[in-house]
Amino acid sequence: MVDSMSTGGESDAESCLFTPGIDYVSGWREAREAAQVLNAALEQLGVDVGLFGAVPHAGPRGEPVLWLRPEGARLIAQAMGPPERVVRQVDHRKRCDRSHEGKGTA
Template identity: 40%
Template sequence: MDNPGDAEFEGAQFDPDAVLWVRGVDYVTGWREASQAAGELGDALTEAGVDVARAKLRASTTTDGSGVVRLELSPATAREVAKLVHVAATRWREAG
């Protein structure tokens, strides 16, 4: 995980000059929302038994300030997550 509070956080330096800032756009709210969502997703993956030690969840914002969560997984972990999603989707269809 790549969130500042995570044990795996590598302490990457933020360079404010490396991004385009638009006056009046609230980037903090979007980033905060994305950061919370990334944490929730990481927790859910962990609860589902996915090894997220090598996963990267990053909170970011788009140019309009909307939050976005970026998820990077190894191919093996992506397949594991795909299986979980397929199982969950099947159960939801059968329950509905």
């Protein structure tokens, strides 16, 4: 079942319908590229991406989406290390991004 919060409130049935005029292919291509990167990283960790890898998908508005089995998500979380380390890395990236805001290239 698709979580309605993750799809912007659409139900399972709504997320499976195609709407004319929406570019699903571009979203799927972007998701495919992201899935290839993630799956390559998972393979380096010895994960069987045939069972646990990311699968590209396009959402109901054409947005790129990756599908991942729960065990795949657990393996990724385990590979990232303790939650405290991940939070520190995210906080550091946010600080770096803020320090570069407004500094456009000439």
